[in-house]
Amino acid sequence: MKYLYQIFLILLAFSDLEAKKIFVSSAQQISAALSTVQPGDTLVMTKGIWNNQQIVFQANGTSSSRIYLIAEKDGEVILTGTSTLRIAGKYLEVSGLYFKDGYSSSGAVIEFRNGSSLLSNYCRLTNTAIVNYNPSDKSKDYKWISLYGTHNRVDHCYLKGKDHLGTTLVVWLGSTPNYHLIDNNYFAFRPAYTLPPYNGAETIRVGDSGTSMQDSYTTVEYNYFEQCNGETEIISNKSCENIYRYNTFKDCEGTLTLRHGNRCTVENNYFFCGNKPNSGGIRIIGEDHKVFNNYIEGSAGTSLKAAISIMNGVPNSPLNRYFQVKRAIVAFNTVVNSRNSIAIGAGKDSELSLPPLDCIIVNNIFYSTQSPIVTLTDNPLNMTWSKNIFFGTSIGMTLPSNNLNVSPLLSKGSDNIYRLLSGSPAINGSDPNYKYVTRDFEGQDRIEPNDIGADEFSNQEIKITPVGPHNTGPEFIRLVSSIKNNDEILPDKFVLEQNYPNPFNPETTITYKIISLTDVELKVYDLTGSEIATLVKGLYLPGIYSAKFSAVNYSLPSGVFFYKLTAGKFSETKKMVVLK
Numbered sequence: 394m395k396y397l398y399q400i401f402l403i404l405l406a407f408s409d410l411e412a413k414k415i416f417v418s419s420a421q422q423i424s425a426a427l428s429t430v431q432p433g434d435t436l437v438m439t440k441g442i443w444n445n446q447q448i449v450f451q452a453n454g455t456s457s458s459r460i461y462l463i464a465e466k467d468g469e470v471i472l473t474g475t476s477t478l479r480i481a482g483k484y485l486e487v488s489g490l491y492f493k494d495g496y497s498s499s500g501a502v503i504e505f506r507n508g509s510s511l512l513s514n515y516c517r518l519t520n521t522a523i524v525n526y527n528p529s530d531k532s533k534d535y536k537w538i539s540l541y542g543t544h545n546r547v548d549h550c551y552l553k554g555k556d557h558l559g560t561t562l563v564v565w566l567g568s569t570p571n572y573h574l575i576d577n578n579y580f581a582f583r584p585a586y587t588l589p590p591y592n593g594a595e596t597i598r599v600g601d602s603g604t605s606m607q608d609s610y611t612t613v614e615y616n617y618f619e620q621c622n623g624e625t626e627i628i629s630n631k632s633c634e635n636i637y638r639y640n641t642f643k644d645c646e647g648t649l650t651l652r653h654g655n656r657c658t659v660e661n662n663y664f665f666c667g668n669k670p671n672s673g674g675i676r677i678i679g680e681d682h683k684v685f686n687n688y689i690e691g692s693a694g695t696s697l698k699a700a701i702s703i704m705n706g707v708p709n710s711p712l713n714r715y716f717q718v719k720r721a722i723v724a725f726n727t728v729v730n731s732r733n734s735i736a737i738g739a740g741k742d743s744e745l746s747l748p749p750l751d752c753i754i755v756n757n758i759f760y761s762t763q764s765p766i767v768t769l770t771d772n773p774l775n776m777t778w779s780k781n782i783f784f785g786t787s788i789g790m791t792l793p794s795n796n797l798n799v800s801p802l803l804s805k806g807s808d809n810i811y812r813l814l815s816g817s818p819a820i821n822g823s824d825p826n827y828k829y830v831t832r833d834f835e836g837q838d839r840i841e842p843n844d845i846g847a848d849e850f851s852n853q854e855i856k857i858t859p860v861g862p863h864n865t866g867p868e869f870i871r872l873v874s875s876i877k878n879n880d881e882i883l884p885d886k887f888v889l890e891q892n893y894p895n896p897f898n899p900e901t902t903i904t905y906k907i908i909s910l911t912d913v914e915l916k917v918y919d920l921t922g923s924e925i926a927t928l929v930k931g932l933y934l935p936g937i938y939s940a941k942f943s944a945v946n947y948s949l950p951s952g953v954f955f956y957k958l959t960a961g962k963f964s965e966t967k968k969m970v971v972l973k
């Protein structure tokens with residue numbers, strides 16, 4: 394036993410030797426430190442403001458030992474001025490950085506390359522925020538994150554407030570598929586870009602028209618998009634074989650657009666459109682796309698911005714125009730209360746003269762009181778309509794045989810999502826020829842015969858729910874307290890509420906409202922003004938928060954105590970009473 398322990402100690406000593414931690418305080422120190430790093434080492438960026446730092450994190454880790462560039466404390470390494478980051482090499486990981494209120498004077502804020510020849514592979518950017526990194530000239534085009542190379546991952550990042558020209562996050566294709574993963578990010582508050590050409594302000598773009606016939610195999614999943622209103626395309630797919638799934642779109646004035654490229658999957662996304670102008674769901678262009686298990690509610694757009702829009706194409710289309718839609722499958726989606734549930738042949742004009750060909754619209758629920766449900770701008774060629782439920786208003790075309798015009802018996806749950814009620818004609822009512830969908834929109838198994846729409850009527854555990862601010866983005870943005878309700882209207886002034894209960898023993902809750910991104914502190918004092926506890930300390934986003942305080946944890950006697958909220962220039966103190 395003793396012998397084993399000695400071996401353990403020796404191994405530990407070796408791993409200590411091998412995995413160095415090097416503290417760095419400037420881009421120059423990072424470059425210097427990189428000349429000595431080995432796989433497994435970590436560069437720790439010291440807390441504080443990093444002004445005008447062009448950081449190049451260029452090194453090669455291994456699949457078992459990455460090289461890390463991290464913040465000394467997550468969210469407290471603030472990059473500003475003209476600071477940028479280049480990640481180049483293999484198996485690198487960056488975490489905990491906060492780019493704030495600066496701008497890039499050259500290239501993207503973060504690029505997965507150094508120069509045009511040295512690209513990144515197997516690298517990861519995580520737990521990082523970019524907020525208001527905008528130039529004064531809104532027509533200046535740069536991206537916030539540019540992905541090059543292959544097998545890179547961007548996850549748990551917070552990208553908020555981009556208001557100038559250029560996609561927020563873009564994937565550039567090379568000569569081989571890239572297999573990137575973009576997941577669990579929070580994309581927030583991108584205002585409409587209102588200068589000509591009213592374009593180039595997408596939140597995500599995968600590929601470009603010139604490389605759009607190449608395979609990308611990028612997966613975009615579990616991301617939260619809130620008020621991403623830059624332009625009509627929230628996401629612009631411009632390559633082949635990509636997957637968009639488990640994302641939630643909230644109050645976005647645009648659509649997920651399969652603009653160029655073929656064979657993409659749009660599965661199991663939630664669109665809560667909130668009847669915002671020009672809000673839509675999914676727009677389809679190109680060949681062999683699959684769109685299923687999506688839930689779309691309250692879309693107010695029409696035609697190209699309908700809940701589901703299948704466009705017309707251009708004969709012999711050049712790469713940058715519109716390819717004819719062929720063999721799209723739109724199955725098992727639920728579309729509720731939308732102004733234009735499905736548009737066919739959208740965009741038809743003298744150039745876009747080719748209607749969709751050989752498409753299948755099957756097992757969907759279209760439920761709306763806004764008419765018509767279907768807009769046929771052109772007559773599709775050989776379109777299969779089977780076992781769809783149309784209900785609530787006029788259909789907009791003759792009900793195809795083998796489809797239903799009955800109430801789907803939907804009921805809105807406490808989570809504001811419509812699901813099937815028992816007795817719904819959707820239950821077990823689907824066309825059985827389309828079985829490749831094995832789960833429903835909440836991850837429950839499809840039980841044959843499958844139900845129509847995104848929901849399978851089931852008591853199984855729910856595995857997939859909409860994502861939101863509570864489970865996307867970096868933890869340092871989410872912070873210690875939970876936001877009470879994601880849907881709550883943001884407060885318009887700072888407020889410190891009276892604690893509840895009061896008097897209390899032993900625990901009470903203090904609620905407060907934050908209206909702008911601010912350093913927040915909540916402390917407890919006794920009658921003499923001595924500090925007893927710091928309940929909250931950190932940067933907070935606008936929202937309503939609460940903190941718990943327990944007299945037991947601080948061995949407090951009965952008596953009067955004070956709690957004080959400081960948020961930027963705002964501060965307020967209130968009294969509370971411990972009564973045993």
Ligand SMILES: [Ca+2]
Binds near residue numbers: 821839841843850
């Ligand atoms: Ca069933």
Ligand SMILES: [Ca+2]
Binds near residue numbers: 834835848849850
């Ligand atoms: Ca279900």
